[in-house]
Amino acid sequence: MTLKPRHHHRTATALGAAAVLLPALLATSACGGPADAASGQGELTVMTWSPSDTGAADRPGMTALAQAIGRGIDDQGGLDGHRIRVLTCNEHNTADGATECAKEAVDANVVAVIGSYSQYGDNFMPALESAGIPYLGGYGLSAPEFTSPVSYPVDGGLPALVAGSGLQLVAAGCRTVSLIRPDTPAGDGLVGELAGALKPAGVKLLDVPAQEKSTDYTGTAGKAIGGDQAGNCVTAALSPVPTQTLLDSLRRMPHTDTRLASVIGSVQQSVVDTTGGDGGPLGGAYVTGWYPPEAAHTWDTLRTTLQKYAIGEAQIDDADPGVQTTWVAYQVFQQAVDKLAGKPVTAKALRGELDSGDQFTTGGATPPLAWGLTNMLASPSAPRMVNTSVTFQQVQGGRLVAQQPGFVDVRWVLTGGKPPAGS
Numbered sequence: 001m002t003l004k005p006r007h008h009h010r011t012a013t014a015l016g017a018a019a020v021l022l023p024a025l026l027a028t029s030a031c032g033g034p035a036d037a038a039s040g041q042g043e044l045t046v047m048t049w050s051p052s053d054t055g056a057a058d059r060p061g062m063t064a065l066a067q068a069i070g071r072g073i074d075d076q077g078g079l080d081g082h083r084i085r086v087l088t089c090n091e092h093n094t095a096d097g098a099t100e101c102a103k104e105a106v107d108a109n110v111v112a113v114i115g116s117y118s119q120y121g122d123n124f125m126p127a128l129e130s131a132g133i134p135y136l137g138g139y140g141l142s143a144p145e146f147t148s149p150v151s152y153p154v155d156g157g158l159p160a161l162v163a164g165s166g167l168q169l170v171a172a173g174c175r176t177v178s179l180i181r182p183d184t185p186a187g188d189g190l191v192g193e194l195a196g197a198l199k200p201a202g203v204k205l206l207d208v209p210a211q212e213k214s215t216d217y218t219g220t221a222g223k224a225i226g227g228d229q230a231g232n233c234v235t236a237a238l239s240p241v242p243t244q245t246l247l248d249s250l251r252r253m254p255h256t257d258t259r260l261a262s263v264i265g266s267v268q269q270s271v272v273d274t275t276g277g278d279g280g281p282l283g284g285a286y287v288t289g290w291y292p293p294e295a296a297h298t299w300d301t302l303r304t305t306l307q308k309y310a311i312g313e314a315q316i317d318d319a320d321p322g323v324q325t326t327w328v329a330y331q332v333f334q335q336a337v338d339k340l341a342g343k344p345v346t347a348k349a350l351r352g353e354l355d356s357g358d359q360f361t362t363g364g365a366t367p368p369l370a371w372g373l374t375n376m377l378a379s380p381s382a383p384r385m386v387n388t389s390v391t392f393q394q395v396q397g398g399r400l401v402a403q404q405p406g407f408v409d410v411r412w413v414l415t416g417g418k419p420p421a422g423s
Contacts, residue, residue: 044345045085046333047110048326049101050117051093056241059117059139061316061323063088066115068310069330075309080337082345095123102127111347112136114333115326121145133347134354137329139322146382152354152371154328154362155290156388156410158237161263162190163413164288164390165235166197168403169261171392172286175231176204178224180217180246182238183209189381190237196413212242217249228255235261235286243267250281264289264393269319269400277398286403287393291328291365293400294319298364302327319400324365332360332369367407378415388414 048066050059070086073079087108089101098120105113106127112134118124121142128135129150138145140157162179169177179194181187191207198205210220224234236246243266250260264287272282292298302318310316316323336353337345357372367389377385389407393400412419 042082043085044079044082045087045108045110047087047089047105047108047113048115049089049091049113050322052090054093056239057093059322061320062115062117062326064310064313064316065323065326066330068305068313071309072305079334080340080342082337091118095120098124105133106131111345112333112350115329117141117322125151131347132351134351136333137325139325146384148384150351151384153384154325154332154366154369154387156385156390158190158263159193159382159414160388160390160410161288161290162237163193163197163410164408165261165263166194167408167410167413168286168288168392169233169235170198170201170203172233172259173231174203174233174259176206176233178206178208178234180208180210180220180224180234180236180238182212193413196416197410200419210238210242212239214242215245217246218253221246221249221253225253225255225258228257230257232258233261234258236266237263238266240266244271247275247281259286261286263287264321268321269294270317272395272398272400278395282395285395287395287400289391289393290321291324292391293393293402295399295401301363328362328365331362335360377411
């Protein structure tokens, strides 16, 4: 089958009012960033970090987007009169790297760490807490992102995705769902989220733990597919490289009645492309995401920013959920600064605005976000989670498209409640 080429959608679109328009002056730190940024009165310093040059965990598009957003802010005359100094840091996908990035942020007196990716929250969050620096819009990989008082997550992390996958498969008529997940303590926790979504509908759950460093998932795939009966569904919640290995195993294992599902981050448009589109194992697959699919007009202003301010940055994929998370986080940051209305912009002042309970809009990428006490999740394991909504997508015509419009709120699943009436 001929694979469709991957496009990054640099099509020019009018900048809308909901655009991030986060104008900025880029600057350098020991971790990275352009060296020609000027320092001026009223300048705000922020940081974005993610791993690069490490292999499977790389998310260079997140820091590259932050820099493009910075150029946009600078070009638009600043943010509430402030020029923005955007520092970037490569956390190398290591605990030491994450610790060093946090140290750089503290030493640079940043007012916020925005739209970043690291699984080492236990290592970087203590430094941010001690300095009172808000961590706005982490990718959602570690427990401290959902418990720390200085963390402001913009998505529901993997728990929300897995709960949403369960609801999506219930609606699709699945009678048995096999969960292929990491054989780790974090993976163990996903079983409860999926069970909470399936149990009210009487759908059977089969737990299939998998070693993430395995090079062959034939046995895992075989156990999940079982007798390949009608109504049998499989959802995978592995990291990107193990997911690719699993898809290779599924490709070699004939099945006709088992339907496949996954979650964004494990699967995204680039994975659909490289595995054969509709002719590959993901043809027709259900995918649960945090945000609307790539083709949605929600992302028009992101694409415009890339077209205008990220020239030559081929590493920025507008369909990547990390890039989208960075975009959403910077929109919230812009509004928080605007709400200060000429007052000094400090880390403490930003936290005050974020903690106020006021809503922040994201151009339709998420429901309105707020971190007031009444907005947070009634859960001891994730009290900082405020966005419990997901989107239902499906691979059709080789593209990830919306299976149904709008958002689906999984809060009741994550809190162990009952389905809303009429659902």
